Amino acid sequence: MNKIIIRYCLISFLFFIPMKGKAQSTTSKKPNIIFILSDDLGYGDIGFFGQKKILTPSLDKMAKEGMVFTQHYAGGPVCSPSRACLMTGLHQGHGYIKGNPGGMPEREQLRDEDTTVAELLQNAGYETACIGKWGLGQPGTSGYPLNKGFNYFVGYDTHVAAHNYYPESLHRNNGKLKLKDGEYSHDVFTREAMNFLNKKHDKPFFLYLAYTIPHGPFNPPDITPYEAKDWPDKFKKYAAMITRMDRDIGKILQLLATNGLGKNTLVIFTSDNGPQSSYGQGSNSMTKFFDSNGPLRGIKRDVLEGGIRIPYIAWWPEKIKAGTSDVPTAFQDFLPTACDLGGIKPPGNIDGISMVPLLFGNNDKFKGHEMMYWEFIRMGGKTKGSRQGALDVRNNIKAVRYGTKGEIELYFLNDDLSEKNNVAKQYPGISKQMKAYMDSVRTPSKLWPIPEEGWVVSEDKE
Structure with missing residues (x-):
């Protein structure tokens, strides 16, 4: 996995130094x-x-x-x-x-x-x-x-x-x-x-x-x-x-x-x-x-x-x-x-x-996850539709779909953390697997029906 660059802030006006005082610890070993x-x-x-x-x-x-x-x-x-x-x-x-x-x-x-x-x-x-x-x-x-x-x-x-x-x-x-x-x-x-x-x-x-x-x-x-x-x-x-x-x-x-x-x-x-x-x-x-x-x-x-x-x-x-x-x-x-x-x-x-x-x-x-899932539904107003996302955790492959009928977008996060290179066409087998997972993972909901149409609004226009 590409390592995410993390930087340290040098400014610090608070120091968490343990000091002696009246302890109020619990009577149990449970944290x-x-x-x-x-x-x-x-x-x-x-x-x-x-x-x-x-x-x-x-x-x-x-x-x-x-x-x-x-x-x-x-x-x-x-x-x-x-x-x-x-x-x-x-x-x-x-x-x-x-x-x-x-x-x-x-x-x-x-x-x-x-x-x-x-x-x-x-x-x-x-x-x-x-x-x-x-x-x-x-x-x-x-x-x-x-x-x-x-x-x-x-x-x-x-x-x-x-x-x-x-x-x-x-x-x-x-x-x-x-x-x-x-x-x-x-x-x-x-x-x-x-x-x-x-x-x-x-x-x-x-x-x-x-x-x-x-x-x-x-x-x-x-x-x-x-x-x-x-x-x-x-x-x-x-x-x-x-x-x-x-x-x-x-x-x-x-x-x-x-x-x-x-x-x-x-x-x-x-x-x-x-x-x-x-x-x-x-x-x-x-x-x-x-x-x-x-x-x-x-x-x-x-x-x-x-x-x-x-x-x-x-x-x-x-x-x-x-x-x-x-x-x-x-x-x-x-x-x-x-x-x-x-x-x-x-x-x-x-x-x-x-x-x-x-x-x-x-x-x-740590047992580790195999898959993860997210969604967003816009139910009213001028814009209606859905977004779904899934992660193949073992391979760090991300899938995104706009609407249940939308085409799968596929991103290999190890090499493409910013999700700019959609490789779905190059890997149709993986795309099919991710689509099948999205189709099966959701418990039906009368309160939250997922629209078939997608809602594609880029982050620059949100």
Whole structure:
């Protein structure tokens, strides 16, 4: 495999140095798990993954100290299916939620029969908390966080609600958390996470911290430290949002070191899909300006690598050695990984595989995937159609199809990471195999019928 060039950011204003203090370690040997999810952060938006303009010293240091996965995939190219995959261990073909709701609430809630990683951990004695953007069920439904294994919830229940960074209130358990006038919701999430980590824990815990940064709108409280940059104002705001999130992740890691929790806590950081489109700026100028998808082609909504391959860092200095892994992994692997760490038997019908062998350097014990699958469906508006993507993991061959009747595009990622050279005609046998897989992998869905016609819009016009 061609090696992806990763560069180190030399700027660092936070140091995660363990200090003596009152330890609040758990009474169990089961590790604590913190999963930090950003929203629409591109593969190239972090310094360690090649970013040159946006400062991310905390994440760069986390990457330098932890295990970096250079070929990790989101559950889908947009929010809902990606997060559903993360929670249930089922990829888009088998999962119930296959796309964003599009104004239909029934598309945005997990069912009673959809078992989440939080339910499994909670049943095994974990204290569980969801802070941030949920988007998989509203109050009174089977998909609300309190009904899906979380003891505590503060945040947005829906994706649309999360588009407002300055709400009057947020959901808190079965009630409301009133915010101060002009209070930035991201700051509330960080404060809630810090409060959760500061409390005494008699059980191991799972904290799902689902930040909304850097999803639009771009309106942070300030544009520190980019005030003097000769950039468009919107670009400065985008960069400031990411650096603000990076700063707060640094605070969390420092707190873990201070209170002694870091010795028994796995922290994972990633994004829910590829970088967003320019939201009306034309030709993805912001994505291009920051090189947000790095060496990859495609953005959010694409099943090309740029829409689904995401930065992924696993940090646990006491247990995980620093390094990189180019073994293909994906969101569906989190559930069995958490179960493995917690001594839990995962459900038998999931698509994920435990990443624990990879985390601890036992690559030969990692079973590995054979195939992966993604899709995007545009159900309404002026544009209707579908995109499907599949990866032959053993050979690192990617297939893309626009519409169920569309021709297969084929890319050999080892030699063509940017997916510029379609070799489908040269390899008709492989194309036929990938087509057969796409035709068979998807569980039928009345809520998510896949259109026959394709939707071909290049990343330059998205």
